[in-house]
Each structure stands twice: as structure tokens, then as C-alpha cells.
Amino acid sequence: MTDQELVPGFTDLAETMGAQVISVSGPEAVAAKLVEVLRPLGSKVALTACSLIRETGLEAALTQAGFLVEKDGAEFARQADIGIVEADYGIAETGTLVTDATDLKRRLASMLPLTCAVLLPAERIRANLAEVVEAYLASGPWPGYLALVTGPSRTADIERSLTIGVHGPERLLIILVGSDDCGGQ
Amino acid sequence: MASKEFRERIKKALGNASLRGALERFADSYVVAREQVYAGRDFQALRERIAAIKADAANRYGELADEFARAVEARGGKVFRAQDPASAREYIYQVAREHGVTDVVKSKSFASEEIHLNEYLEERGIHPHETDLAEWILQLMPGERPSHMVMPAIHLPKEEVARVFSRYLGEPVKPDIAQMVRIARRELRKKFLSAGMGISGANIAVAETGTIVICTNEGNARLTTTVPPVHVAIVGYEKLVPRMQDVVPILEALPRSGTAQPATSYVTMITGPVPAWLGDREGPKELHVVLLDNGRTAMAADPIFKEALQCIRCASCTNVCPVFQLVSGQVYGYIYSGGIGSILTSFFNSLEDAADPQSLCLGCRRCAEVCPANINIPDLILKLREKVVAKQGLPATYRIVLHGVVAKPKLMHGLLRTAARLQGPVTHGQPFIRHLPLFFSPLAHGRSLPAIARQPLRDRAKQLERPVENPRLRAAFYSGCVIDFAYPEIGEAVYQVLGREGVEVVFPQGQACCGAPATYSGDRETAVKLAKINIAALEAAQAEVVVTACPTCAVALKEDFPKLLAGNLAWEKRAQALAAKVKDFTQLVSELTAQAGRILSAPAAAGGPTPASPAACREPIRVTYHDSCHFKRHLGLDQVARQVLRDQPGVELVEMKESDRCCGFGGSYSIKYPEISLPILERKLKNIMDSGAQVVATDCPGCVLQLRGGLDQRHSPLQVKHTAEILAARLGANPKDRT
Ligand code: SF4
Ligand code: SF4
Numbered sequence: 001m002t003d004q005e006l007v008p009g010f011t012d013l014a015e016t017m018g019a020q021v022i023s024v025s026g027p028e029a030v031a032a033k034l035v036e037v038l039r040p041l042g043s044k045v046a047l048t049a050c051s052l053i054r055e056t057g058l059e060a061a062l063t064q065a066g067f068l069v070e071k072d073g074a075e076f077a078r079q080a081d082i083g084i085v086e087a088d089y090g091i092a093e094t095g096t097l098v099t100d101a102t103d104l105k106r107r108l109a110s111m112l113p114l115t116c117a118v119l120l121p122a123e124r125i126r127a128n129l130a131e132v133v134e135a136y137l138a139s140g141p142w143p144g145y146l147a148l149v150t151g152p153s154r155t156a157d158i159e160r161s162l163t164i165g166v167h168g169p170e171r172l173l174i175i176l177v178g179s180d181d182c183g184g185q
Numbered sequence: 186m187a188s189k190e191f192r193e194r195i196k197k198a199l200g201n202a203s204l205r206g207a208l209e210r211f212a213d214s215y216v217v218a219r220e221q222v223y224a225g226r227d228f229q230a231l232r233e234r235i236a237a238i239k240a241d242a243a244n245r246y247g248e249l250a251d252e253f254a255r256a257v258e259a260r261g262g263k264v265f266r267a268q269d270p271a272s273a274r275e276y277i278y279q280v281a282r283e284h285g286v287t288d289v290v291k292s293k294s295f296a297s298e299e300i301h302l303n304e305y306l307e308e309r310g311i312h313p314h315e316t317d318l319a320e321w322i323l324q325l326m327p328g329e330r331p332s333h334m335v336m337p338a339i340h341l342p343k344e345e346v347a348r349v350f351s352r353y354l355g356e357p358v359k360p361d362i363a364q365m366v367r368i369a370r371r372e373l374r375k376k377f378l379s380a381g382m383g384i385s386g387a388n389i390a391v392a393e394t395g396t397i398v399i400c401t402n403e404g405n406a407r408l409t410t411t412v413p414p415v416h417v418a419i420v421g422y423e424k425l426v427p428r429m430q431d432v433v434p435i436l437e438a439l440p441r442s443g444t445a446q447p448a449t450s451y452v453t454m455i456t457g458p459v460p461a462w463l464g465d466r467e468g469p470k471e472l473h474v475v476l477l478d479n480g481r482t483a484m485a486a487d488p489i490f491k492e493a494l495q496c497i498r499c500a501s502c503t504n505v506c507p508v509f510q511l512v513s514g515q516v517y518g519y520i521y522s523g524g525i526g527s528i529l530t531s532f533f534n535s536l537e538d539a540a541d542p543q544s545l546c547l548g549c550r551r552c553a554e555v556c557p558a559n560i561n562i563p564d565l566i567l568k569l570r571e572k573v574v575a576k577q578g579l580p581a582t583y584r585i586v587l588h589g590v591v592a593k594p595k596l597m598h599g600l601l602r603t604a605a606r607l608q609g610p611v612t613h614g615q616p617f618i619r620h621l622p623l624f625f626s627p628l629a630h631g632r633s634l635p636a637i638a639r640q641p642l643r644d645r646a647k648q649l650e651r652p653v654e655n656p657r658l659r660a661a662f663y664s665g666c667v668i669d670f671a672y673p674e675i676g677e678a679v680y681q682v683l684g685r686e687g688v689e690v691v692f693p694q695g696q697a698c699c700g701a702p703a704t705y706s707g708d709r710e711t712a713v714k715l716a717k718i719n720i721a722a723l724e725a726a727q728a729e730v731v732v733t734a735c736p737t738c739a740v741a742l743k744e745d746f747p748k749l750l751a752g753n754l755a756w757e758k759r760a761q762a763l764a765a766k767v768k769d770f771t772q773l774v775s776e777l778t779a780q781a782g783r784i785l786s787a788p789a790a791a792g793g794p795t796p797a798s799p800a801a802c803r804e805p806i807r808v809t810y811h812d813s814c815h816f817k818r819h820l821g822l823d824q825v826a827r828q829v830l831r832d833q834p835g836v837e838l839v840e841m842k843e844s845d846r847c848c849g850f851g852g853s854y855s856i857k858y859p860e861i862s863l864p865i866l867e868r869k870l871k872n873i874m875d876s877g878a879q880v881v882a883t884d885c886p887g888c889v890l891q892l893r894g895g896l897d898q899r900h901s902p903l904q905v906k907h908t909a910e911i912l913a914a915r916l917g918a919n920p921k922d923r924t
Pocket of ligand 2: 442495496497498499500501502503525555556557558559560562
């Protein structure tokens with residue numbers, strides 16, 4: 001896969017696997033877009049402290065738009081409608097998000113609510129898992145909790161009928177940040 | 186012989202329409218979906234890589250376990266090495282007790298089932314809650330067995346699940362799948378948030394980093410390993426791989442082979458204790474890894490069976506297994522089902538426990554074709570069968586027949602001749618003959634049996650052998666018992682076609698049964714005896730090639746004899762020399778015609794018989810081809826045979842659905858398990874009849890026997906022909922009206 005193919009390849013696979021990919025032109029466009037897409041999906045948001053999330057001014061925008069933003073506490077993410085996290089890498093071959101989720105709140109925000117929104121910088125998309133494994137190996141000790149997520153939570157345990165949203169989110173939104181070739185629709 | 190309880194289980198499963206329906210529908214769609222998800226990938230290279238990684242690991246579990254433990258401990262986790270189920274259970278119980286745990290959430294783990302952890306904890310007042318949806322449903326149905334390794338509740342219709350949920354909630358639940366999944370989410374979420382401990386298995390354990398890798402689609406393993414303050418992972422030694430990069434090919438194959446998905450929804454890699462909510466604050470979780478042996482290191486030390494440790498538990502072998510599809514995991518029993526399951530059971534449980542499950546394999550080799558760990562499952566099952574026989578002895582009827590008759594060719598041939606004389610218009614019912622494994626059992630309903638030929642091929646051979654001037658080749662014909670005594674006309678066709686090709690054919694009279702019935706019954710002793718008899722007989726013929734028209738015989742001569750005689754220096758050499766000469770009939774024809782640069786039915790060199798009525802012989806016929814298991818999967822000649830047939834003027838080849846699905850014969854299998862053999866045959870016959878062909882061609886006389894018998898019972902006008910017969914008829918030299 002060439003670099004030009006990575007973004008469309010990732011988008012295609014992620015959507016095939018049941019995620020919704022939303023492209024925005026750059027970090028500055030994230031907040032407005034998220035406010036718009038999240039509005040019908042609930043009011044309580046579990047927000048994690050990731051660099052991109054800070055950079056985009058998301059907290060202020062969400063609060064201003066009337067969302068209840070939760071950042072901490074014993075009950076963190078338990079009652080939230082939406083969890084917002086950031087991913088380290090995307091894998092084009094399978095439409096997978098890869099995150100060092102050692103931080104507890106990152107995990108809870110991506111596991112407990114029915115909707116999970118994940119910010120992914122477009123330049124972090126890699127062709128395959130081998131490249132991603134190599135990148136982590138090269139960047140120091142192996143993370144404590146590495147999460148590979150492909151599409152929403154699913155089961156086919158009853159009569160093999162595919163049903164979305166068992167224990168994890170039933171809606172996975174991927175906000176692809178700064179991929180100009182895909183435009184910012 | 187299969188135990189009574191086992192046969193009861195088979196009967197129950199075969200009678201369970203919803204189980205069979207569900208498994209069949211799944212298997213049908215699986216085959217197509219699997220192919221699509223691997224499209225454009227080099228599956229062979231992938232599985233060789235996985236096999237190499239896992240085989241290397243199996244050679245050094247001790248070393249890898251040390252490295253793994255060091256890595257986990259360096260991060261602050263604990264590793265406990267459990268020799269047996271009892272010590273694993275006790276360790277986990279103690280951890281739970283120390284923390285005052287009353288409720289445990291579990292994500293699916295074969296290892297925990299293997300050590301019967303749930304029962305143990307429950308008896309001690311600790312409640313384990315399975316959180317995988319199917320496992321939870323089964324947990325709510327005491328006594329219900331899982332039907333499949335990856336989809337354990339595939340057999341339950343939604344109405345049944347609704348009943349189970351209604352009972353659990355004490356309120357009516359509608360059989361609406363989406364609604365029931367929501368109920369499961371709600372109910373199990375309560376468990377996740379209140380449990381004091383999470384127990385998981387692992388799909389892979391990486392020695393280099395001390396990482397455990399867990400795959401789930403539902404996401405239950407993530408919650409199990411995130412929410413409670415204590416995490417215990419039970420990991421069999423066979424999950425160990427050396428390097429982090431080794432997970433890549435396994436994660437490429439597992440979801441593709443397992444459920445035909447490109448990726449599992451959630452792959453979780455845990456390395457050491459991670460932060461958790463400890464009730465009042467965030468702090469490091471307690472992580473315990475229980476490394477379970479329970480027979481694994483003994484298996485790794487076994488030069489033959491260690492191959493089975495390469496298994497990544499994708500269950501694709503069972504998804505394609507025609508027997509599994511009929512009976513399901515409920516019949517195999519124990520934790521690991523299917524063919525591979527019987528092998529694992531023989532080490533994790535006992536040889537006795539594996540005796541019945543292994544006997545279900547009919548040797549079609551479909552599983553070996555798809556196994557992403559490149560495990561030769563059917564061959565391992567045969568080895569296991571030998572072990573079972575060595576320990577328990579052969580069942581009495583088998584012993585009498587194999588040792589007393591088959592191992593004594595003169596006696597067997599004499600009995601068959603007598604039987605041929607005595608038989609009336611219907612052939613069944615002869616006392617001796619009835620028990621000859623290959624030929625003759627009480628009439629299995631659904632299939633007629635052939636009469637024993639009045640004159641076996643061996644007695645006709647002299648008339649058939651004609652001197653060929655300047656022969657291109659001198660061939661010894663090894664006919665095998667079915668052609669010799671049931672279908673000598675196939676043998677005659679072989680003579681006709683090869684004669685026409687300028688091959689001088691001789692029939693070594695000393696040849697005996699190839700030993701397949703013994704080999705496939707686990708009777709090594711008889712197999713070795715017959716190998717020697719045949720080697721001596723075929724050497725004496727001094728031919729350049731040994732030609733067979735039976736793929737089971739070909740496999741015996743080419744592969745089994747050298748293996749059976751390995752270690753016996755003189756005999757091994759002779760076996761190898763013979764193996765090198767063996768050639769299947771259709772393959773030989775294809776090579777000879779290619780050499781001559783023409784197709785078979787064009788006029789041959791002078792001296793051949795002239796077709797009596799060329800027009801009649803070349804009437805167009807529509808032929809469909811049935812792949813015999815041994816012919817395709819052992820000899821790899823499926824395309825060669827099709828090409829040879831296509832080259833016949835007037836032959837139109839049409840493909841049936843599932844042409845390479847077993848016909849259910851499997852030698853003596855059809856006698857041992859007629860109740861399983863018959864539905865497999867039925868499916869085959871339906872595919873044949875739906876193909877619209879007039880003739881079904883195959884290269885195996887065993888398949889001819891099975892298919893003719895089945896079509897005959899259904900009064901079908903369809904003809905079953907060995908490829909040799911079709912070629913002979915096209916030559917205009919039908920054996921029936923030969924000059
Ligand atoms: S060889 Fe055939 S019958 Fe035996 S386990 Fe494999 S698929 Fe099943
Ligand atoms: S034996 Fe092969 S096909 Fe069967 S479960 Fe194991 S890896 Fe999968």
C-alpha cells in the first residue's frame with residue numbers, strides 16, 4: 001500500500017467493519033464537527049486527557065454546547081453516553097485503531113459508554129500490524145495495555161445473527177484529523 | 186468399539202434438527218466467507234510461518250516460560266506454574282480468598298474449563314459469571330454441552346434462549362435477538378461493576394515482553410481485565426511464542442480462519458499490572474498469570490504429537506469436517522472438540538477419554554487443508570488410533586477379520602471365491618464376508634452393496650495380458666481388493682486403456698490387500714505384514730511402474746509402506762524403491778498422452794484395436810466429477826483427472842456443488858458408523874443429482890462402491906464410472922465387448 005492509499009484503505013476497511021469515519025481538515029475543525037455529530041447521541045460525555053483533545057479545545061466547545069463533561073471520579077464513564085479518546089495508530093489493512101490504553105480512564109471511556117468517538121491523526125495510519133508492532137517496540141518498553149479495536153462490539157452468538165453492541169460500544173466514530181485528500185465533509 | 190453412552194450421544198445429536206440445521210447453515214456459509222477473507226493472501230506461506238513459530242516454541246517451553254515469567258515479574262505481576270488442574274484451581278481460589286472475592290467475571294477460557302474452575306469456586310462460595318454471551322447462556326442451562334469451540338451455543342434457537350432468559354429474570358422475554366443481547370449487556374454490566382476479580386484465558390503469550398494477548402468480538406475480555414481490581418489469566422504453555430512480532434501472523438489467521446473476519450473487534454495485549462480502580466482510589470491492579478501444564482510438556486516431548494500444540498483454536502477444522510457438522514461438539518465431549526480435540530484430550534485428559542472421539546474421524550483430510558497451523562490432523566488421529574489399539578486391543582470382530590483373514594491373503598482370496606460361488610442374486614448375508622471390513626457388512630440401509638465378482642480380476646488377468654510389441658513401458662498393475670473382487674471391470678478398463686497406449690501390463694499374483702483397513706483401524710501389526718507381502722510381490726514383477734487405480738492403495742504404497750517400515754533398514758529401502766515407482770492410472774494416462782502429444786481418443790499407434798462403432802462410443806455425455814478424498818488431498822490429482830476427461834471428445838464436464846466433499850465411505854467407517862456415513866452420502870447424492878449430469882466419474886473404487894450403492898437405492902438412472910471405464914468406453918473398446 002502506498003502512502004496515498006493508506007487513508008482511503010483505512011477508511012474503507014473501518015467502515016466495512018462497522019465504524020463510522022468522519023474526516024476533518026485539521027485539529028481546529030474537530031470541536032465543531034464533534035458537537036454536531038454527538039448532539040443526537042446523548043448529553044453526558046467522558047473525556048480523556050489526550051494531547052490532541054486538549055489541542056482542539058474540545059472540552060470548552062462541548063460544555064458550551066450543553067454537554068455534561070466528565071473527566072474524573074470513581075464513577076467515571078459509568079453513566080456516560082459518549083466516551084472520547086485518542087488513538088495512536090490506524091491500520092489500513094484491517095481498519096483497526098491501536099491505542100496505548102494503559103491509562104485507566106482511556107480504557108473506561110472507550111469501553112463503557114454506548115458511543116465511542118476516537119480521534120486519529122491521519123498521518124498515523126500504517127499499512128499493517130507488523131509496522132505498528134515495530135513502532136511500539138522501537139519507542140521504549142512495551143505498553144501495559146495495548147488495545148486494538150476494529151469496529152464496534154459485536155456478537156453472533158444467538159443463531160449467528162450479527163448484533164452490534166454487546167459489552168462495548170455499539171457505535172464507533174472515528175474522527176480522522178487532518179487528511180486533506182479526503183476533504184472535510 | 187464405541188461405548189454405549191457415546192452411541193447414544195450420536196443418536197441424540199443426529200436427531201436434533203435445530204443443531205444439525207444450524208451447523209449445516211453455518212458450515213455452508215463459512216466455506217465461502219473464509220475463501221473471500223483470504224483472497225489475495227498466501228495462505229500456505231502464512232500457515233507455514235505460524236507452524237514454524239509454534240513448533241519452535243514447543244521445543245523450548247521451559248526456556249520461554251522462564252523468559253515470560255521474568256518479564257511479567259519485572260513489571261510487578263505474579264506467575265504461577267501449575268502442573269495439574271488441582272494446583273491451578275487451588276492457587277486461583279487462594280487469590281480470590283485473600284481478596285474476599287464473592288463474585289468473579291470470566292471471559293471465555295478453554296483452560297479454565299479444562300481445570301473445571303467454575304464448579305470448584307462455586308462449591309467454595311465464590312460465584313463465577315461467564316460473560317461471553319454464549320458461555321453465559323450455557324451457564325444458565327445446567328447440563329447443556331457446548332456444541333462448537335468458537336460458537337458454543339450455535340445449536341440453540343432464539344426461542345430457547347428466550348426461555349432461559351425468562352427463567353433467569355423471572356419475567357417474560359421475547360425471542361428477539363437484539364432485545365436479548367441488550368438484556369445480556371444490562372445484566373452482565375452489573376456483574377462487571379461489582380465483581381472482585383476477573384479471570385481470562387489468553388490466545389497468545391509473548392515471552393519477550395511478558396504480554397498476554399486476548400481476542401474477543403464482544404469486548405467482554407476488556408471489561409474483565411479492566412474493571413475488577415484483580416486479574417487472573419490462565420494460560421496453557423502452548424500459547425507461548427518467543428517474540429512480539431510472532432503475534433502478527435497468528436492475528437492474521439485467527440479471525441480469518443475462525444469466523445471469516447479480517448480482524449477480531451478487540452485484541453487486548455496486557456503486559457504486567459495496569460492501573461485499576463481499587464474502590465477508593467486508582468492504583469495498580471493485581472495480575473496473576475497461571476501457566477498451565479496439564480499434559481502439555483509431555484506432549485511437547487512426544488516427537489509425533491507435539492505437532493498438535495501448534496493449534497491456535499480457530500475451529501476451522503471442525504467447521505469443514507463433514508462428521509462434526511452432523512454430530513457437533515456435544516458428541517465429541519470434553520473441552521476440545523473435533524478431530525484436533527480428540528488429540529488434545531488424549532493428553533489433557535487421558536487416552537481412554539479420547540478413544541471414542543477419535544473414532545469419529547473418517548479420514549477425509551478436509552481439516553488438514555484449512556488448518557492455519559498446518560497440522561496434519563488426520564494423520565495424528567491415525568497415530569492416536571494406533572495408541573488406543575495398542576492399549577485397548579482391537580475390537581473382537583476387527584481382530585478376527587484383520588488378523589485372521591486380511592493378513593492371510595490366500596485365505597481371504599479363497600473365502601471371497603467361495604462367497605462369490607455361494608451368493609445368490611442378492612449378495613449380503615454371508616457369514617464370513619459380512620465381517621470383512623472393506624466389503625461387507627449387513628446391508629447398510631440407504632446403500633446397496635455390490636455382488637462379489639464371479640471371477641476376480643486376478644483370475645482374468647492372464648487373458649488380459651497381451652504381449653505388446655516394443656512396449657513404451659512395462660507396468661505392474663496393483664488392483665487393490667475392491668477392483669479385484671467387486672469391480673474387475675474397472676481393472677479390465679485399465680488394461681484396455683494402457684494397452685492402447687503401448688504399455689505392457691502384468692498382474693503380480695502375489696499382491697494382497699494394501700493394508701488400509703488395518704491402518705485405518707489402528708492395527709499396525711497387520712499393516713506391516715501386508716506391506717512386506719506386497720513389496721515382495723511387486724518387486725518380483727520387475728516393472729518400471731506400479732500402476733494403481735485406487736487412490737487409497739496408492740497412498741498405502743507410496744506413503745504408508747515406507748513409514749510402516751521405517752527403522753527396518755533393508756525393508757525401508759525396498760519400500761522406498763517401490764514407492765518411487767507407484768503411479769496412479771489417470772496420472773499415467775495423462776503423462777503418456779502428453780508425451781505422445783495428442784489426446785487419448787485420437788487414433789493411436791498401429792496395433793491397437795479399432796473401435797467397433799465409433800459413433801456409438803462417442804455419443805456426447807454430460808459427466809460430473811466427484812473428488813475422492815485421497816485422490817485430491819493426498820495425490821493432488823483432481824485437476825489432472827478433470828483435464829483427462831475434458832480431453833475426451835463428446836465429454837461435457839459439469840461441476841457439481843461441493844465436488845470435493847467426502848461421499849461418506851471411508852472404508853470400514855461406513856460399517857462402523859452407518860448412521861453418520863449415510864447422511865454424508867445423502868448430501869453427496871443430492872449434489873450429484875442436482876448437477877444435471879448423466880454420469881458421475883471418480884478415480885476411487887471405494888467411492889464407486891458407495892455412490893453406486895446409494896444411487897441404486899434411489900433408483901436413479903445416473904451411472905457411476907471410474908475414469909478408467911469412461912476412457913475405455915471412449916476408446917470404443919468397452920471391456921464388455923472386447924475382441
Ligand atoms: S479428516 Fe475429515 S473426518 Fe477426520 S477430522 Fe478431518 S475433516 Fe473430520
Ligand atoms: S487444529 Fe488447526 S484448524 Fe483446528 S482449531 Fe487448531 S489451528 Fe484451527
